[in-house]
Amino acid sequence: MYRQPVVAGIFYPGEPDAINAMIDAFTVDQPELPPTDAIGLVVPHAGYRYSGKVAAHTFSRVRLPGPAILFGPNHRAASSSIAPPGAALFGEGTWRTPLGDLPIDAELTRLLIEEIDLLVIDPVAHLQEHSLEVALPLLARFADGPVSSMT
Numbered sequence: 001m002y003r004q005p006v007v008a009g010i011f012y013p014g015e016p017d018a019i020n021a022m023i024d025a026f027t028v029d030q031p032e033l034p035p036t037d038a039i040g041l042v043v044p045h046a047g048y049r050y051s052g053k054v055a056a057h058t059f060s061r062v063r064l065p066g067p068a069i070l071f072g073p074n075h076r077a078a079s080s081s082i083a084p085p086g087a088a089l090f091g092e093g094t095w096r097t098p099l100g101d102l103p104i105d106a107e108l109t110r111l112l113i114e115e116i117d118l119l120v121i122d123p124v125a126h127l128q129e130h131s132l133e134v135a136l137p138l139l140a141r142f143a144d145g146p147v148s149s150m151t
Contacts, residue, residue, distance in 0.1 A: 001093035001123060007130040008098055011047040012137060019098050019137055022048060026056035038062035045072060045131040055135065059142040067105045068139055072131030086118030088125035095133075099140040
């Protein structure tokens, strides 16, 4: 399953050259420092014109080990299931971004589901939600590896 970008061209540029140019402009004035190892980040998820510089600076300053796990709110309250309060995971497939595809780590998702009772696989909760999508091009640009995501 491919999760297509739904806010590309709205919250951030939808074309690779345009998004790369915007990210370059956000990070051009950064001091030259080596990236710091990080185990977690908190970044804003508004449109890039509002918070992209903060998010780009953050992603560009760190090295993220292993697969990334993204947490975000569900603004749309969409769901395909009647689930207990908790979080909906996009269980398998690929997140599409203007900067390339990011595969979902299905094995990590399976392990999370086994260990955390509040998690359910519910891709519908992700289909129109922007909170994680706006981070994905930055993740594609600055980090390596698969992702697991929940709202």
